[in-house]
Amino acid sequence: GLLGEALDLIKSMPMEPNDVVWGALLAACRTHKNDEMAAYAAERITGLHCERTGIHVLLSNIYASAGKWTDVARVRLQMKEKGARKVPGSSSIEVKGITHEFTSGDESHPEMTRIALMLREMNCRLRDAGHVPDLTNVLLDVDEKEKEFLLGRHSEKLAIAFGLIGTSHRMPIRVVKNLRMCSDCHSFAKLVSKIYDREIVVRDNNRFHFFQQGLCSCNDYW
Helix, strand or coil, X not given: CCHHHHHHHHHCCCCCCCHHHHHHHHHHHHHCXXXXXXXXXXXXXXXXXXXXXXXXXXXXXXXXXXXXXXXXXXXXXXXXXXXXCCCCCEEEEEECCEEEEEECCCCCCCCHHHHHHHHHHHHHHHHHCCCCCCHHHCCCCCXXXXXXXXXXXXXXXXXXXXXXXXXXXXXCEEEEECXXXXXXXXXXXXXXXXXXXXXXXXXXXXXXXXXXXXXXXXXXXX
């Protein structure tokens, strides 16, 4: 959590820091919930004339986690003015030679009844293991019950649940996601890998995550 030291290091670099460097700091600010430094890093990226929608989305996520809904609205308005939009989260998984795609909040899959039952079982077992849903990942100003429901329908959770249903015991579950995993889905996947004794691989838009026995290859930095 040495964000100040990280910023000093960036400022002392002999070359001009690029968007990747500032993006790494921005991601660290999300992990350590430092919205002021996150805003600074986002401004530096914008100053490089690098229009990356993911940067604005990540910044709005950080503000939402801090309950700063006015700042969330401001960032979203900036995105709208620039013609950018938040892409819905989607995850794909191949089961028995067929690729299935899930979108966050979508319940149109023909096996949705079984998936919902599996998710209910998974959530019960995770809760017994001490997991508490991180509701700060829901970027809507709604009550906690609604936040928990929305969080439970994130695309990678749907895909992982379907993987547990459709594959044999101990067979690895491999998921590809178009966006960065949120912190709750990351914790969820770690615990599922341990409780269900499954290797889970998630390729999000930032890196590969190899979940096994409650741990992730990224060491919780992504």
